[in-house]
Amino acid sequence: MGKAIFGLIGVGGIAQSQHLPNLARAPHAFLKTACDLRGDLLAAMADKYAVPHRTTDHRQLLADPEIQAVVVATREDQQAPLAIECLTAGKHVYVEKPLAETVEACEAVVAAQQRAGKWVAVDFNRRFAPAYRRAAELAWSDGGPKNIHYRISDTYVRGWGRGCPPGVRVIHEVCHIFDLLRWLTRSEAASIYTVKSRDDDEITTLTFASGCVASITSSGYVTTDLPKERLELICDQGTVIVEEFVELRAFGFRGVEPVTRYAGHSHPDREYSHKPLFAKVGAEALYAMRRTAWELSVSLAEEPDALPDLAERQRFLQSGQMWNYMVDKGWLAALDHFAECVVAGRTPENATARDGLAASRLAHAAIQSRESGQVVRV
Numbered sequence: 001m002g003k004a005i006f007g008l009i010g011v012g013g014i015a016q017s018q019h020l021p022n023l024a025r026a027p028h029a030f031l032k033t034a035c036d037l038r039g040d041l042l043a044a045m046a047d048k049y050a051v052p053h054r055t056t057d058h059r060q061l062l063a064d065p066e067i068q069a070v071v072v073a074t075r076e077d078q079q080a081p082l083a084i085e086c087l088t089a090g091k092h093v094y095v096e097k098p099l100a101e102t103v104e105a106c107e108a109v110v111a112a113q114q115r116a117g118k119w120v121a122v123d124f125n126r127r128f129a130p131a132y133r134r135a136a137e138l139a140w141s142d143g144g145p146k147n148i149h150y151r152i153s154d155t156y157v158r159g160w161g162r163g164c165p166p167g168v169r170v171i172h173e174v175c176h177i178f179d180l181l182r183w184l185t186r187s188e189a190a191s192i193y194t195v196k197s198r199d200d201d202e203i204t205t206l207t208f209a210s211g212c213v214a215s216i217t218s219s220g221y222v223t224t225d226l227p228k229e230r231l232e233l234i235c236d237q238g239t240v241i242v243e244e245f246v247e248l249r250a251f252g253f254r255g256v257e258p259v260t261r262y263a264g265h266s267h268p269d270r271e272y273s274h275k276p277l278f279a280k281v282g283a284e285a286l287y288a289m290r291r292t293a294w295e296l297s298v299s300l301a302e303e304p305d306a307l308p309d310l311a312e313r314q315r316f317l318q319s320g321q322m323w324n325y326m327v328d329k330g331w332l333a334a335l336d337h338f339a340e341c342v343v344a345g346r347t348p349e350n351a352t353a354r355d356g357l358a359a360s361r362l363a364h365a366a367i368q369s370r371e372s373g374q375v376v377r378v
C-alpha cells in the first residue's frame, strides 16, 4: 500500500513533539511540504525531518494538487479558518484540538466539510491510546460504562495555559475528555453541571443518554510529580482503572489479566528507556520518573549553588524527557490510521468535525453552568 501525501501548517510545539516525527515514521504518510510563518523555524524543522518543500504561505501548499491531506497545527483561534481553506482546496484535514474556540466556528467547519465531501479528523488522539482502546473493549464486554471518573490535571496555570484567559482550560484541554466520554459511552451527553474552587480548578458532572454518569476533575495547579490523567470506569459489575495510559487494572472480569502495562511513546531525539520500563513496571516506573524529575527541578530552583553535580542535573532536565509525551496517548496511531484511510479511500474512525463541534458545545455548556450555577441541558 502507498503513502498519503501530506502538507503540514504550523511547525510549533505540538508539531515538533508529535506531527513532524510521526509523519516521518508513520507507515502510511509522506510529508511533502511544511509551512510556518516563522521562516527560520520552518527551515530548521524542514531540514531536520528532510521535508522536500517548505513555504511561509499556506496558499502555496494548498495549490499543490499532489497533496491529499493537510495537518493543521497552528493555534486554537486559527485552526477553523485554515481547516475551511484546506477543505475548499479539496484536501482532507487533520486538525489539532480544539477544532475552534467557539461553537459557531466549529459549525462553519462542519458546513465546509459537508460542502467539500472531504474528511476532517480532529486530533482527539485518546481514542487511539492502546490502554483506552482496551478499557473500552472490556467495558463493552460488560454492558458498557455506567459510572466514569476522569482526572486531568497539570501545571497549566504556571505552564502553557499561563497566557490564556482564566477559565478556558475547559475549552483548550478538557475538550479531550468530553470527546473521550462520548466515545467511551457511545452516547451523547444529556446534561452538564460545573463548579469551580478557583479558575481552572473544577469538577464537571455529566449524564449521558446511555444512562451513564460521569465526573471530570480538572485542575491546572498540580506539580509534575502527579501523573496527569486517570480513568476509572465502572461497568455492569466490573471496573477498569487506567493510570496515565501506562497501566490498566481490571477488577471483576473473569479470565482477564488483572494488570496490563503499556510501553510509552518515544521521540527520535529523546532517551528511550522509559518504554521498556513502562512495559515491565507500569505505573510505579512512571511515578518514580516523575518524582525524580520534580525533585531535580525543585533542587535546581531552590539550592543550585549547593549542588556538586549541578551541571549533570541541568543536563538531565534539559535533555528533557517531556513527561506529557512519554506515555502513549495515541498520537501516532491516530495519524497513521487517518493516512491509511486516505490511501485506501476508507472512512476513518478518527473524531470528525461533528465530534469537534460536540466537544465545543459541551465546553461552552460547562462554562454556562459554572457561571449560572445551574445544570445545563444539552
Ligand SMILES: NC(=O)c1ccc[n+]([C@@H]2O[C@H](COP(=O)([O-])OP(=O)(O)OC[C@H]3O[C@@H](n4cnc5c(N)ncnc54)[C@H](O)[C@@H]3O)[C@@H](O)[C@H]2O)c1
Binding pocket: 009, 010, 011, 012, 013, 014, 015, 035, 036, 037, 038, 041, 056, 058, 073, 074, 075, 076, 078, 079, 096, 097, 098, 123, 124, 125, 172
Ligand atoms: N493533541 C494534543 O495532545 C495537543 C498537545 C499540545 C497542543 N495541542 C494543540 O495544538 C495546537 C498548536 O499548539 P502549539 O503548542 O504547537 O502552538 P505553537 O504556537 O507552538 O505553534 C503554532 C505554530 O503555527 C504557526 N502558525 C500560526 N499561524 C500560521 C499560519 N497562518 N500559517 C503558517 N503557520 C502558522 C506559528 O508560527 C507557530 O510556529 C493548539 O491548538 C493546541 O491546543 C494539541
